[in-house]
Amino acid sequence: MNNKCNLxxxxxxxYVEDMVSTDTREFVxxxxxxxxxxxxxxxxMRKPADIIPNTDIVPLRRIxxxxxxxxxxxxxxxAILACAIVTVIFGILTSPKFFSYSDDLFNVDSGADGSITIAFDNKVTGYSCMKEFNDETKTEIYQINAWTTTWDIYSSNRGKQNMVIPFDRETNVQIYYAQNDGSEDVLIYGINDNAYQDTVTLPRQIFLPYFMLAFLVLAILAVLRFLLKNKQAIIVWIDRSLLFPISYMAAHLCTKGISFTSYSSKRDFCIIVLVAMLFYFAMLTGISLYKAKKRTSQKNFED
Structure with missing residues (x-):
């Protein structure tokens, strides 16, 4: 190889990249x-170069x-915490505020066909009705109540609330207004036969057994976790299970406080369960993030 070849x-x-002058190109x-x-x-030089895989890419992809x-x-x-907060606020704002009995709260009229119409005042935004039947006196007994909510007062207009009870020739009708404040129910339609005299509609104690059950489950799981602290595979599932009673009790305290009674138990229970589910997933995700951050900090410390 001579000096010209070296040049x-x-x-x-x-030359390959076409970065030489015309004279140099002709010379080459x-x-x-x-x-x-x-x-x-x-x-x-013109052959494609073999690409050597960079082993440093693997840990970068993992990170x-x-x-x-x-x-x-x-x-x-x-997102879960935001949904939980919104649900709690919604539950508080839509909690029924029951009206006590007053003469201007509603009007009871009998129609030409024998039906009974109860027209509530404009301040009433909701009502409920429970029906019982007395076989001895052949009497249909209705217990009604009326309420409004903070949400309805400031942001909703449901219109005038009316209730119609159809006529039945074979039965008598008694309608009581349940005040839901510890006062006696008031007969607003029908003949007083003293069968339901001095009746008071009481709130249901539905939430206390559930709260105590959640507390009992929490205590049992805590004891099991202590006894099985050396078995990590079981501890993982116990830790996840512990979040269920904790979520329920937290949801109850957020929505009902320390009260365990309710005149609208189905509604309140559904809201508590919904908030409990949101709290459970929020705590599960939060614990996962905490463990990941702890592992990262420990790894950085070791490095």
Missing amino acids: IRDILPL SEHLEHCEACRAELEH KKELFIKRLQTVFLT
Whole structure:
């Protein structure tokens, strides 16, 4: 290999990239026509280079994936907490405020077809009715109440509330108004036969047994966790199960406070369960984020 070949080979990288002048290109091309070794070097340069995989990409991808999962969990936690707060506020704002009996609260009229119409005052935004039947006296007994809510007072207009009881020739009708404040129910339609005299509609104590059951389950799981603290596979499931009673009790305290009675038990129970589910997933996600952050901090400390 002479000095001219050395010069050509120094120029070949620029020649391949078309970064030489016209005179230089002609000079290199003329030499390549007569030099087999330089032509072989040119062909070698024009071949695609073998890409050596960078082993550093694997841990970078893992870190990127972990960061994405952490970001997704954070968004999920924020969304769940927001939903839980909105549900609690909604439950408080729509909690019924029952009206005590008054003469201007409603009007009771009998229609030409024998039906009974109860027209509530405009301040009433909701009512409920329970029906019983007395076989001895062949009497249909209705217990009604009326309420409004903070939400309805400030942001809703449901219109005038009316209730119609159809006529039945074979039965008598008694209608009582349940005040839901510890006072006696008031007979507003029908003949007083003293069967339901001095009756008081009491709130249901439905939530106290559920709260005590959740507390009992929490205590049992806590004892099991202490006894099985060396069995990590079981501890994981116990920790997840512990969140169920904690979520329920927290949801109850957020929606009902320390009260365990309710005149609208079905509604209140549904709201408590919904909030409890949101709290459970929020705590589960929060614990996962805390453990991931703890592992990262420990790894950084070891490095």
